[in-house]
Amino acid sequence: MDSGDHIDFRGSTFYGDVIGADHRPATPSPTALSTLPPPPAAFTGREVEVTELSRALSADSDEVAESVVVSAVAGLGGVGKTALALHVAHAARGQGRFPGGALFLDLRGYDEVPVTADQAVLSLLRALGVGDRELPPTADEQYARSPATWTAFLGCTAK
Known part of the structure; x- marks a missing residue:
């Protein structure tokens, strides 16, 4: 080890210059993320609606596979x-x-200027890690990119 010409990565100790290049394109790695705002501080009532929505979300995976x-x-x-x-x-x-x-998107439906579909797709793609360089230039291409991006994000395969 006294020659000074080897690189020892153990313990982050380096002997000599470290020269190299990483030529792989930078791509976001899918990670679990949540853009959900916090739950409401006080929520009461709506038991029927809560039960109905919860049942839809907890359907047996065999029932909803297709x-x-x-x-x-x-x-x-x-x-x-x-x-x-x-x-x-x-x-x-x-x-x-x-x-x-879980992604949350406020469409501001009752505002004077609600979010457009194009704005919503851009927001979702960016939330999923699609950077400006990877962003398709046209709305049609952005819509086409979305299912593949969402599938990678969710860690599932498209059918």
């Missing part, structure tokens, strides 16, 4: 749709659902 479950919560602004969705989503995460992560 389909995608989509649930919608509708109502006037300010009646608690987001609070209901967040309450159920956090409960589901606590039960081990969504192991790949």
